[in-house]
Amino acid sequence: MSLDALIDRPASLFVNGAFRTASGTERLSVVDPSTGTPFAEIACADAADVEAAVAAAAAAFPSWARLPGAERAVFLRAFADGLRRRAEDLAQLQMRNNGKPRAEAEIDVGDAVATFEYYAGLAEELDARQGTPVPMPDPAFAGKTRFEPVGPVGMIVPWNFPLVTSAWKIAPALAAGCTVVLKTSEFTPLIELAYGDIALEAGLPAGVLNFVTGAAEAGAALTRDRRLRKLSFTGSNLVGAKVMGAAAARCLPVSLELGGKSPIVVFADADLDHAVDCIAGGIFFNAGQMCSATSRLIVEASVAPALLDRLAARAKGLRVGAPLAGDPEMGPLTTRPQFEKVQRFLDQARAERLEPLAGGEAGSDGGGFFVEPSVYVDVPTASFLWREEIFGPVLAVRSFRTEAEAIEMANDSDYGLVATIVSGDPDRAERVAARIDAGHVWINSLQVIYPNTAWGGFKASGIGRELGPWGLSAFLGVKHLTIAQGEAS
The missing domain is CATH 3.40.605.10 (Aldehyde Dehydrogenase; Chain A, domain 1)
Known part of the structure; x- marks a missing residue:
């Protein structure tokens, strides 16, 4: 055929x-x-x-x-x-x-x-x-x-x-x-x-x-x-x-x-380059159109500046384009209604005076449904950007100082589908995974899914x-x- x-x-x-x-x-x-x-x-x-x-x-x-x-x-x-x-x-x-x-x-x-x-x-x-x-x-x-x-x-x-x-x-x-x-x-x-x-x-x-x-x-x-x-x-x-x-x-x-509004938690002992791989994969794969998108980055304060420098460079350097006209790393959003929805979210971010570390724009001269890989830092926990599922390549970032604070922030959501933890301490990573409300947790991993693993979530997921x-x-x-x-x- x-x-x-x-x-x-x-x-x-x-x-x-x-x-x-x-x-x-x-x-x-x-x-x-x-x-x-x-x-x-x-x-x-x-x-x-x-x-x-x-x-x-x-x-x-x-x-x-x-x-x-x-x-x-x-x-x-x-x-x-x-x-x-x-x-x-x-x-x-x-x-x-x-x-x-x-x-x-x-x-x-x-x-x-x-x-x-x-x-x-x-x-x-x-x-x-x-x-x-x-x-x-x-x-x-x-x-x-x-x-x-x-x-x-x-x-x-x-x-x-x-x-x-x-x-x-x-x-x-x-x-x-x-x-x-x-x-x-x-x-x-x-x-x-x-x-x-x-x-x-x-x-x-x-x-x-x-x-x-x-x-x-x-x-x-x-x-x-x-x-x-x-x-x-x-x-x-x-x-x-x-x-x-x-x-x-x-x-x-x-x-x-x-749906989901899933967290990715990065501790100070993580390999920062690998952490960026996990973050980018969790929010920019399929242009962020995933119920499992880890759209809330929770990073330990002591490494936040170094991590965000790397992340901003990754987002700005990501090849975005038409799949049949080149070799992009990220394509357009799939539907016009979803594209218009993400545009409204970006407009609301501007209304809330949230400045993007990267991205923040949508649209193309060719009429495609393209959105820039976007990263917003120090997003208030009451903001729509932190609380609502966007279903696009838009990441909200906050920092933490203690493990307990990270867990509390990760669980402060109506959803509980997935989570990712990046840490150089395997015992801590599993301890934190046990306390996060999510149906599937990746530890130091991209979002790999095999048929023999469980898929589904808690709460409104x-x-x-x-x-x-x-x-x-x-x-x-x-x-x-x-x-x-x-x-x-």
Whole structure:
């Protein structure tokens, strides 16, 4: 399959094992964020299209759920292989639609491949876990557990890592024996449709995996459908609250991976050059469009001047540009609404008289959605810059003098998704990590994420965990068998 075939999608829905045209008349423009101009158009699903997709998933569920885990694993490995064969074209599509530099786009493809491989392994192990004995307090009874798929699942994914976040949901759901209806982002609607191509190649049973493209109407229809037995959402807290409300109306299980305002804590004994690598990676990777962006730098006062000198030089020297026109280290923001939102944040910073150590400007002569890598120092803790998720390459900095002060500052947030600690003292780093409210903490590391690690947060950063065995468990229900023994049976 060529890049042109990934882009030209007159039949933009994948339902019941076939691509089909949408019933709705609304269409989405697919935009190159480096120029702000559309390069494709795709149709939106309406409520009837969503209904058909859910019907297909519901009909396919009983037979897919009964399939042995080892057989489901064969299909998961086929998805990994299909992604590998399309790796270059998928990277090119992300460079064009997301504005990702090549290295970042290639990382995303590799992450998706690794996720399907990992859950293929867990699917193979699932059969042996069925009937696990449970000790009972009365010898007249025996106990066993089974792990059953929760049922057809509705999924909504965001635009910042579309190929990856969809893999994080689809792979464990299929491994567990669930069937899926996934709505793609209205801003990056194309790339997940490659999974439909792979499903056809692999002979995946019809209805097991379904995709609908669309905007708010399609998402609302998906969350309302009573045949779904779980909703899984990644995105903003604002939309996540609506998804949770729809689930709450019928007491439906829900997984939410939401926002963050995460800290990176740098101690005086850290290697400052390595610290700058960790800081830059945590805020400038993907142009800061990460729920895990470590957008609050908390640095020990004695080394703050030296560290900030290095950081300012890194930010000012970062190559920013169009991925398809050069070799940038940071591309544009992915969507016009997000670009305009970050512009408003920068305007508010000026209104608060916050002077940037680097950056602080947005826009380009070519019309792309570019924002300078920006660093603001001595930001008040009451400032929007310190408290609100910006979702752009904007870093707020404060200093501390004691370990306790650093921990208090790190935890002073409505969110608790991730954190990074950079220190030359491993014992202190782990001690501080244990006290920070975050679902994932990196110690002296860039934001490396493997499929077997947990992903999710505390407080307003969401409900549940993705990845690792916890990601599989999110799509399984526990069934307990109590069995009378001997004459009692």
